[in-house]
Amino acid sequence: MDKSTIVCRCEEINIDEIETAIKNGAETFDDIKRLTRCGMGPCQSKTCFYPVNEIIAEYTGMPLNEVSLPRLRMPLKMVRMSTLAQDSEGSNVVSVFGESVEDGES
Amino acid sequence: METDILVIGGGPAGMSAAITADRAGARVILVDESFSLGGQLRQQTQHFAPLPGSEEKVRGTALGNDLIKKLEASKVKILKKHIMIGSYRNENIGVTDGEKTFAIQSQKNIIAPGAAEKAKIFPGWTIPGVMTAGAAQILINRERVLPGKNAVMLGSNDYSLEVARQLKACGVTIKAIVEDKEQMISSDMELLHDMKNVPVYLNSTIESATGKEELNKVVVKTPAGLYEMEADLICIANGFDPIIEPFEIMGCNLAYHKELGGWLPEYNVYFQTSNPSCYIAGNAAGITTIGPVLLTGEIAAIGALEELGFMEQEEAEAQRKELWKELAEIEKRENEKTFRARSELIEGFHQKIGMAFPEEFNMVNGGAHNG
Numbered sequence A: 001m002d003k004s005t006i007v008c009r010c011e012e013i014n015i016d017e018i019e020t021a022i023k024n025g026a027e028t029f030d031d032i033k034r035l036t037r038c039g040m041g042p043c044q045s046k047t048c049f050y051p052v053n054e055i056i057a058e059y060t061g062m063p064l065n066e067v068s069l070p071r072l073r074m075p076l077k078m079v080r081m082s083t084l085a086q087d088s089e090g091s092n093v094v095s096v097f098g099e100s101v102e103d104g105e106s
Numbered sequence B: 001m002e003t004d005i006l007v008i009g010g011g012p013a014g015m016s017a018a019i020t021a022d023r024a025g026a027r028v029i030l031v032d033e034s035f036s037l038g039g040q041l042r043q044q045t046q047h048f049a050p051l052p053g054s055e056e057k058v059r060g061t062a063l064g065n066d067l068i069k070k071l072e073a074s075k076v077k078i079l080k081k082h083i084m085i086g087s088y089r090n091e092n093i094g095v096t097d098g099e100k101t102f103a104i105q106s107q108k109n110i111i112a113p114g115a116a117e118k119a120k121i122f123p124g125w126t127i128p129g130v131m132t133a134g135a136a137q138i139l140i141n142r143e144r145v146l147p148g149k150n151a152v153m154l155g156s157n158d159y160s161l162e163v164a165r166q167l168k169a170c171g172v173t174i175k176a177i178v179e180d181k182e183q184m185i186s187s188d189m190e191l192l193h194d195m196k197n198v199p200v201y202l203n204s205t206i207e208s209a210t211g212k213e214e215l216n217k218v219v220v221k222t223p224a225g226l227y228e229m230e231a232d233l234i235c236i237a238n239g240f241d242p243i244i245e246p247f248e249i250m251g252c253n254l255a256y257h258k259e260l261g262g263w264l265p266e267y268n269v270y271f272q273t274s275n276p277s278c279y280i281a282g283n284a285a286g287i288t289t290i291g292p293v294l295l296t297g298e299i300a301a302i303g304a305l306e307e308l309g310f311m312e313q314e315e316a317e318a319q320r321k322e323l324w325k326e327l328a329e330i331e332k333r334e335n336e337k338t339f340r341a342r343s344e345l346i347e348g349f350h351q352k353i354g355m356a357f358p359e360e361f362n363m364v365n366g367g368a369h370n371g
């Protein structure tokens, strides 16, 4: 396929950029994300996750079930900052981010 | 906010779970991000059979409306336009209505967010006029908007042919069905018959999709060479994958099962995930057909009800046995591979956590997990 074909439509990242990232040592979706912004758009990789993993699998020869999943972070869906910051029923931005189960992990 | 059972997702699976839980006397809250219940049934105008307890064909939209009516007549607290966006350290689920964010404290959660359509990339897949088959179906059946006049279907599964048939009924010309495998995926005789005049390109891919402001030219790469055609619509039907994000947030373990759609949470015969407070139902528990989608909702609800003491063990076992029997019957008939993969997933998870199989499961599964 033409290497200029877009894979991540939100961030306009093409096959060539993803393969370059792999050449530079990327092994997982998250590695590629850090190098290219692929997966960081409004859909939060819901669209590009499988196509990217297929490219990794094809390029590295790793079976699809061994290509690791992208790391998920809250909030799960797009939401306005003001909505998170709104202090209602004892809950605010601190509770969604700070109290989250991911707290303390990098 | 506080409740016994919190259901995430108001599609057929979530609604079926909520109705079952309410009937047994539990306090139930059902959350759905949409302004209307029904999930993906809202645009499914085709007829479905078999359904649990019936061989009669029922229109998808009618089935959805029937469940909504039952739900609205129940004591279930329905929160539409509410999205689950996260969880707190104490495992309360964080929900937003777009204005504020709050926690729902529940004893058990039944999570049924459904499935998403898998993307398929080719040069030009991001230009206007290229969409998933599901998007085209929503446009014609829900929004009453014609997405194009000349369509190319990418993929030849049942869903692709069903949408092609519905587009045809709206006056859209189906220019071609493009399939990269060496034969059609669908084996549904009725659908195949309806498509008999449509050119099918096997072992083929879309080489390019082009157009100035919107799609107008599609080039298909076939073993016999390139074919160029005029089209203003490409529908991508590349199958579905279970939605996993809410489960990841809840710390549920995931596994990869190709036949079930890809990555999905592990669960046991009660449809309980590795997080004991979270049950799973519907297409999130493996891509299947509408009968099993409804049944998984009921089985999950019964597990939660039993654990919370709303249902006696004996009663729960008896009901579960019937439901599993029906699930196995329908799923084996409609898609044997799906049932086998589901059994494998359950078997693997039971082994991993050292959990014995209840009698009722051994009987329906015909001891397949022993082999």
Ligand SMILES: Cc1cc2nc3c(=O)[nH]c(=O)nc-3n(C[C@H](O)[C@H](O)[C@H](O)COP(=O)(O)OP(=O)(O)OC[C@H]3O[C@@H](n4cnc5c(N)ncnc54)[C@H](O)[C@@H]3O)c2cc1C
Pocket (backbone or CB within 6 Å): A076, B008, B009, B010, B011, B012, B013, B014, B031, B032, B033, B034, B037, B038, B039, B040, B041, B044, B082, B083, B084, B085, B112, B113, B114, B115, B116, B117, B133, B134, B135, B137, B159, B162, B240, B246, B281, B282, B283, B284, B288, B289, B290, B293
């Ligand atoms: C576009 C599309 C078209 C489909 N067409 C067909 C078809 O024609 N035939 C067929 O057999 N199958 C079809 N399917 C598969 C479909 O998933 C099943 O038919 C069936 O609807 C599954 O039921 P469910 O209850 O598991 O999920 P769904 O019906 O998808 O319901 C899930 C519900 O959960 C809600 N939800 C999800 N995440 C959250 C969250 N974080 N917070 C709050 N609410 C949430 C959604 O709004 C939705 O209402 C289609 C799927 C899609 C995506």
Ligand code: FES
Pocket (backbone or CB within 6 Å): A007, A008, A009, A010, A011, A038, A039, A040, A041, A042, A043, A044, A045, A046, A047, A048, A049
């Ligand atoms: S397509 Fe990659 S983030 Fe949306």
